[in-house]
Each structure stands twice: as structure tokens, then as C-alpha cells.
Amino acid sequence: MEVVVLPERFRISAIRDAAPTLRRRHLAVVAGAAALAAPRQISTARATSAAAPSSFDAQIVPTLARELSTRPHRPRRGNLPRVLDTLDYDGYRGIRFRAERALWAGAGLDFQVQPHHLGFLFKERVDLFEVADGQAMPISYDASHFTFDNGPPPADLGDIGFAGFRITHPLNRPDHFDELCSFLGASYFRALGRGHAYGLSARGLSIRTGHPQGEEFPAFTAFWIERPAPGARSIVVHALLESQSLTGAYRFAIAPGASTVMEVQAEIFARVAVDGFGIAPGTSMFLFNPGHRGTVSDFRPAVHDSDGLLMRTGRDVQIWRPLSNPRRLQVSGFQDSAPRGFGLMQRARDFADYQDLEASYHRRPGLWVEPMDEWGPGEVQLVEIPTPSEIHDNIVAAWVPREGLKAGEARRVRYRLHWVSEPPLPGGLLRFAATRSGAGNGSGALRFVLDTTPLQGRMDTLPQAQVSASAGRIANPVVQPNPETGGLRLSFDLETDRSRLSEVAAVLASEAGPVSETWTFRWTG
Structure with a gap:
């Protein structure tokens, strides 16, 4: 266990x-x-x-x-x-x-x-x-x-x-x-x-x-x-x-x-x-x-x-x-x-x-x-x-x-x-509609690219990415608008440091609190 x-x-x-x-x-x-x-x-x-x-x-x-x-x-x-x-x-x-x-x-x-x-x-x-x-x-x-x-x-x-x-x-x-x-x-x-x-x-x-x-x-x-x-x-x-x-x-x-x-x-x-x-x-x-x-x-x-x-x-x-x-x-x-x-x-x-x-x-x-x-x-x-x-x-x-x-x-x-088709949940939070991954910068690094659902209103200031990993290190987190979907794109690298398993979590937040749901992922080497 x-x-x-x-x-x-x-x-x-x-x-x-x-x-x-x-x-x-x-x-x-x-x-x-x-x-x-x-x-x-x-x-x-x-x-x-x-x-x-x-x-x-x-x-x-x-x-x-x-x-x-x-x-x-x-x-x-x-x-x-x-x-x-x-x-x-x-x-x-x-x-x-x-x-x-x-x-x-x-x-x-x-x-x-x-x-x-x-x-x-x-x-x-x-x-x-x-x-x-x-x-x-x-x-x-x-x-x-x-x-x-x-x-x-x-x-x-x-x-x-x-x-x-x-x-x-x-x-x-x-x-x-x-x-x-x-x-x-x-x-x-x-x-x-x-x-x-x-x-x-x-x-x-x-x-x-x-x-x-x-x-x-x-x-x-x-x-x-x-x-x-x-x-x-x-x-x-x-x-x-x-x-x-x-x-x-x-x-x-x-x-x-x-x-x-x-x-x-x-x-x-x-x-x-x-x-x-x-x-x-x-x-x-x-x-x-x-x-x-x-x-x-x-x-x-x-x-x-x-x-x-x-x-x-x-x-x-x-x-x-x-x-x-x-x-x-x-x-x-x-x-x-x-x-x-x-x-x-x-x-x-x-x-x-x-x-x-x-x-x-x-x-x-x-x-x-x-x-x-x-x-x-x-x-x-x-x-x-x-x-x-x-x-x-x-x-x-x-x-x-x-x-x-x-x-x-x-x-x-x-x-x-x-x-x-859609669960009966309160609105307001961005959802992560797509998760993609591939090689990141540096030896052994893995890049994650997450796209959210479209924004439901104007957002004057981009939210901050709060990304953590139970093992390894998070590097290069970037939040940017995705004009093709109307939502936001979060990308970051997981430097695994020879780890065999890492639980990764990410959320987009403003000063007032989370603006997205919490995304989680289990990486296994």
C-alpha cells in the first residue's frame, strides 16, 4: 500500500x-x-x-x-x-x-x-x-x-x-x-x-x-x-x-x-x-x-x-x-x-x-x-x-x-x-476538457497541456496556475488564452527525477479563489 x-x-x-x-x-x-x-x-x-x-x-x-x-x-x-x-x-x-x-x-x-x-x-x-x-x-x-x-x-x-x-x-x-x-x-x-x-x-x-x-x-x-x-x-x-x-x-x-x-x-x-x-x-x-x-x-x-x-x-x-x-x-x-x-x-x-x-x-x-x-x-x-x-x-x-x-x-x-450528458453541478468553474502529454524540456521531463471549457464571460486578468506533484518537480507553468476554443490552456513540465510514481494536481485560481475545478493525474514511470 x-x-x-x-x-x-x-x-x-x-x-x-x-x-x-x-x-x-x-x-x-x-x-x-x-x-x-x-x-x-x-x-x-x-x-x-x-x-x-x-x-x-x-x-x-x-x-x-x-x-x-x-x-x-x-x-x-x-x-x-x-x-x-x-x-x-x-x-x-x-x-x-x-x-x-x-x-x-x-x-x-x-x-x-x-x-x-x-x-x-x-x-x-x-x-x-x-x-x-x-x-x-x-x-x-x-x-x-x-x-x-x-x-x-x-x-x-x-x-x-x-x-x-x-x-x-x-x-x-x-x-x-x-x-x-x-x-x-x-x-x-x-x-x-x-x-x-x-x-x-x-x-x-x-x-x-x-x-x-x-x-x-x-x-x-x-x-x-x-x-x-x-x-x-x-x-x-x-x-x-x-x-x-x-x-x-x-x-x-x-x-x-x-x-x-x-x-x-x-x-x-x-x-x-x-x-x-x-x-x-x-x-x-x-x-x-x-x-x-x-x-x-x-x-x-x-x-x-x-x-x-x-x-x-x-x-x-x-x-x-x-x-x-x-x-x-x-x-x-x-x-x-x-x-x-x-x-x-x-x-x-x-x-x-x-x-x-x-x-x-x-x-x-x-x-x-x-x-x-x-x-x-x-x-x-x-x-x-x-x-x-x-x-x-x-x-x-x-x-x-x-x-x-x-x-x-x-x-x-x-x-x-x-x-x-452533463452532471447536475453548479456553474461557474472552468472544466478541463482535454488532457495531452508528451516530451518536455530536459531529459526525462514530461509536458502536460490542459485545455479548459470556454470562458463564460470576460476575464481581464489571467488566473494563476497552482500545480503540485508528490514526487519530482513542476517547471515552466504557463496559462494563456486558447482562441480556438474560447477557453484557457495550461501547460507545465513534470521533471520526474527518477521517480516511479507521482500524483500531480493543478487548479487555476484568482485572488478570490479557484476559477477551475481541480485536475489530478497519476504518472507512473
């Missing part, structure tokens, strides 16, 4: 040992491309569905989660016919839900539900229930609700259940139901705002991400989906979370729009003592961009779902950390108390930034996490995993509380997830 102290703002801890067990795949599936995790053994005591409806209220799922946390954890086992168990990626894509059979199709509501079929990487049953008038009705599997490109479905499947589900909504135009969000794979889910294309994912909870002994992946094992009232502008989903170490009860209130917002309430129950668990984790992909290209040979200028971690601390300091595809695993902890928000963002939003007609990286949303309670001390933990390909998710960011969970302890947490 290496600890580096940065000037009066935050502390970063770095774990630099590679952990190949953390690699996970990021693939497109069915008609929406949901983020996938690598095959993993997840044990759960699954909620039992019944043929008849049962009563339902807001305490049903928390009560069930609390009760399950007192029992031994039982493995979830898939029991699929071979034709489904051995499906490859293309075969799974060939199974599609019939839109006309969606839950609430033809009911005049603004939301519909389409279940995901089991198969490929998704072999463990997830139970789905429709909630209406205080009753929960199991949603039963019916093969006739799907089309199969590679021939008819296996005979006599029975009620095998589902792998998850998607919610559709007239998001982009009033006469068409677009995919709004999808819950598929462990506790992964993702959503879209207006005009977005699927990119990064969220998770219900993470446990020991970046730990050398491997990560534990909780899974959503059952969902209760409330039937919305006519004209309702949001939809409510309840979920049961289970893993070896804990259980959880989640409530999602999902409001679509230009930025889709999910209000999340979670109650977590520990079976055993749990350290290193992450609240509101986001999972993304960063392969390269112009400032971090290495030896990549690719016609595209950049390939990533997110290009930086943005934070707003409890002291109202705004911090931007460009992402990297490191040579070795990196885990950074930005220590804070009562954070105001954090998230993985996609700042490069022009087609010219990527030149990719298929992936549409310029339309990928950012994910901003807004706490609704006082979260206390902890850290925003950023995990960056080496990857050679864009099919791998290699970035994870989550809030890790300083105090873990004791066996038998319960903890409640509330937050909002904003799926956005």
Missing part, C-alpha cells in the same frame, strides 16, 4: 499489484447491449414464486432480505437444457422478445416490460413479479413470447424463469417505445437519457473490488415491478440482492427524460463482517484517447465509454481525474467525508472525437451519483484494470465507507443516479 498526500484537498491510496481475476467482459446482447460480467459463481437463496398472487407492500422485500441474511447462503444453480446452456454470443442475440407481448402492451401506459431470456452467460433464474393493487403476481415464462432465429425453442421448458428484464418508454419520440433501462447479469443495470446510446453500467453493490484475493459479486435474484398509474412519469422497481456475505432490499424510482434519474433506496443486511464494500458502483470501459494512446494502432482517435472520474467533495471542491488504461492494476482512494457527488463521465461528446459509426461513443451517458443522506467518512474508490480490448469493462468507481459492516448489522443508504 502506497499513500500519497496531496495539498490540502484529498489523500490517495494506491494498490499497484496486478489482479487478473478482475477482468470482465463487456458485450452487446439482444436488442440493447447490456453490460455483462465474466462468468462467476454466485450463490443465493432464491425467492420462491407461486402460481397465485400474494399481498405486497413496501416492507415485503426488506423483511425477506433480513430473514435471508440469518440463513446459510445456498448456491444458485442453473438447470438449463443443453441448447440454452451452450449458447454463444450470436446465438443468444438471436433470441428476441416479441414487443407485442410486453407487459402492459396496449394498456395505454407510458411504460412496458420485456423479460430477458436465459442462456449464454445468464444461466441463473431471476424471478419477476408484477405488482398491482397491493398484489404481487408472478410473471411466468412462455416460449411463444420470444422469437428464435436458430430454430424453435426446446420443447417442454416449463416455467424456467428469466435472466432479467428491460423497461421501454417513449423516450425519444412519442410514437415509439425505446429501451429505457435494463437489469441483466449479477446486480448490473444501466439506463439511457434522451439521445443516448448504451455505455457504462451501474451495480447494486460491489464487494472487495481490486482485492488481490478476488471480488465477490452480489446478484439481484428477484424483482417486483409496480404497474404505473395512467399518465405516471416514473416507474418503481423493487429488487432482492443476495451474496455470500450479505443480502439487500432495493427500491428504484425511475424517471425518464433528457437525463434519466433513478432514486435508489437500499437496506443492506450483513451475514458476516464485510469490509471494502462499494455503494453506488459504476462500471465502464477506457481503452485509449489522444492523451493516453500508447502504442495502439487504430483509425479511431479514442475508444472509451467514460473518460474521467468527476467528484464534488464534502468541502465543495470539484475534482476531475482523467481515466487511464494502466500497465498494471491501479486502485486510487479519494478520501472524503459526506461527499456531494461523484461519477464516471464522458466529456468528449463529438463524433469527431471517435470517428466510430457503429459504437457511437459520443452518445454514451455519464453516471452521476448524488447522495441523499450524510454518508460520513470514506473514499471514492477508482479501480483501473489493464485491458487490450474494448470488449472488456476495466473501470470501476464506488463510494467505500470507512467503517465496514459487522455480522448481523443493517445499513440504509439513499442516493440518486443521473444518466446524463
Whole structure:
């Protein structure tokens, strides 16, 4: 463990040992491309569905989660016919839900539900229930609700259940139901705002991400989906979370729009003592961009779902950390108390930034996490995993509380997830829109060139650059207008002095205080 102290703002801890067990795949599936995790053994005591409806209220799922946390954890086992168990990626894509059979199709509501079929990487049953008038009705599997490109479905499947589900909504135009969000794979889910294309994912909870002994992946094992009232502008989903170490009860209130917002309430129950668990984790992909290209040979200028971690601390300091595809695993902890928000963002939003007609990286949303309670001390933990390909998710960011969970302890947490092009932050501060680096003056020196967003008014006096490094020396800092962008350009050299690692921070400030966010960067030799 290496600890580096940065000037009066935050502390970063770095774990630099590679952990190949953390690699996970990021693939497109069915008609929406949901983020996938690598095959993993997840044990759960699954909620039992019944043929008849049962009563339902807001305490049903928390009560069930609390009760399950007192029992031994039982493995979830898939029991699929071979034709489904051995499906490859293309075969799974060939199974599609019939839109006309969606839950609430033809009911005049603004939301519909389409279940995901089991198969490929998704072999463990997830139970789905429709909630209406205080009753929960199991949603039963019916093969006739799907089309199969590679021939008819296996005979006599029975009620095998589902792998998850998607919610559709007239998001982009009033006469068409677009995919709004999808819950598929462990506790992964993702959503879209207006005009977005699927990119990064969220998770219900993470446990020991970046730990050398491997990560534990909780899974959503059952969902209760409330039937919305006519004209309702949001939809409510309840979920049961289970893993070896804990259980959880989640409530999602999902409001679509230009930025889709999910209000999340979670109650977590520990079976055993749990350290290193992450609240509101986001999972993304960063392969390269112009400032971090290495030896990549690719016609595209950049390939990533997110290009930086943005934070707003409890002291109202705004911090931007460009992402990297490191040579070795990196885990950074930005220590804070009562954070105001954090998230993985996609700042490069022009087609010219990527030149990719298929992936549409310029339309990928950012994910901003807004706490609704006082979260206390902890850290925003950023995990960056080496990857050679864009099919791998290699970035994870989550809030890790300083105090873990004791066996038998319960903890409640509330937050909002904003799926956005721009995060809901106060205006006024310049943002660092581009980070570039190359050879500087002198042997071993590295030059950084940072461009800000355009100025929002006249600036009679240029701000001063406050640049620091935990190792090495900063030289030749220069601030100048950039007439091509309407913003400012900051350049400086980092003389590494044979250092192997240096945490660099920069901010533009006037006599009245900061005029920009704080830019941070980890240089490794």
C-alpha cells in the first residue's frame, strides 16, 4: 500500500499489484447491449414464486432480505437444457422478445416490460413479479413470447424463469417505445437519457473490488415491478440482492427524460463482517484517447465509454481525474467525508472525437451519483484494470465507507443516479476538457497541456496556475488564452527525477479563489 498526500484537498491510496481475476467482459446482447460480467459463481437463496398472487407492500422485500441474511447462503444453480446452456454470443442475440407481448402492451401506459431470456452467460433464474393493487403476481415464462432465429425453442421448458428484464418508454419520440433501462447479469443495470446510446453500467453493490484475493459479486435474484398509474412519469422497481456475505432490499424510482434519474433506496443486511464494500458502483470501459494512446494502432482517435472520474467533495471542491488504461492494476482512494457527488463521465461528446459509426461513443451517458443522506467518512474508490480490448469493462468507481459492516448489522443508504450528458453541478468553474502529454524540456521531463471549457464571460486578468506533484518537480507553468476554443490552456513540465510514481494536481485560481475545478493525474514511470 502506497499513500500519497496531496495539498490540502484529498489523500490517495494506491494498490499497484496486478489482479487478473478482475477482468470482465463487456458485450452487446439482444436488442440493447447490456453490460455483462465474466462468468462467476454466485450463490443465493432464491425467492420462491407461486402460481397465485400474494399481498405486497413496501416492507415485503426488506423483511425477506433480513430473514435471508440469518440463513446459510445456498448456491444458485442453473438447470438449463443443453441448447440454452451452450449458447454463444450470436446465438443468444438471436433470441428476441416479441414487443407485442410486453407487459402492459396496449394498456395505454407510458411504460412496458420485456423479460430477458436465459442462456449464454445468464444461466441463473431471476424471478419477476408484477405488482398491482397491493398484489404481487408472478410473471411466468412462455416460449411463444420470444422469437428464435436458430430454430424453435426446446420443447417442454416449463416455467424456467428469466435472466432479467428491460423497461421501454417513449423516450425519444412519442410514437415509439425505446429501451429505457435494463437489469441483466449479477446486480448490473444501466439506463439511457434522451439521445443516448448504451455505455457504462451501474451495480447494486460491489464487494472487495481490486482485492488481490478476488471480488465477490452480489446478484439481484428477484424483482417486483409496480404497474404505473395512467399518465405516471416514473416507474418503481423493487429488487432482492443476495451474496455470500450479505443480502439487500432495493427500491428504484425511475424517471425518464433528457437525463434519466433513478432514486435508489437500499437496506443492506450483513451475514458476516464485510469490509471494502462499494455503494453506488459504476462500471465502464477506457481503452485509449489522444492523451493516453500508447502504442495502439487504430483509425479511431479514442475508444472509451467514460473518460474521467468527476467528484464534488464534502468541502465543495470539484475534482476531475482523467481515466487511464494502466500497465498494471491501479486502485486510487479519494478520501472524503459526506461527499456531494461523484461519477464516471464522458466529456468528449463529438463524433469527431471517435470517428466510430457503429459504437457511437459520443452518445454514451455519464453516471452521476448524488447522495441523499450524510454518508460520513470514506473514499471514492477508482479501480483501473489493464485491458487490450474494448470488449472488456476495466473501470470501476464506488463510494467505500470507512467503517465496514459487522455480522448481523443493517445499513440504509439513499442516493440518486443521473444518466446524463452533463452532471447536475453548479456553474461557474472552468472544466478541463482535454488532457495531452508528451516530451518536455530536459531529459526525462514530461509536458502536460490542459485545455479548459470556454470562458463564460470576460476575464481581464489571467488566473494563476497552482500545480503540485508528490514526487519530482513542476517547471515552466504557463496559462494563456486558447482562441480556438474560447477557453484557457495550461501547460507545465513534470521533471520526474527518477521517480516511479507521482500524483500531480493543478487548479487555476484568482485572488478570490479557484476559477477551475481541480485536475489530478497519476504518472507512473
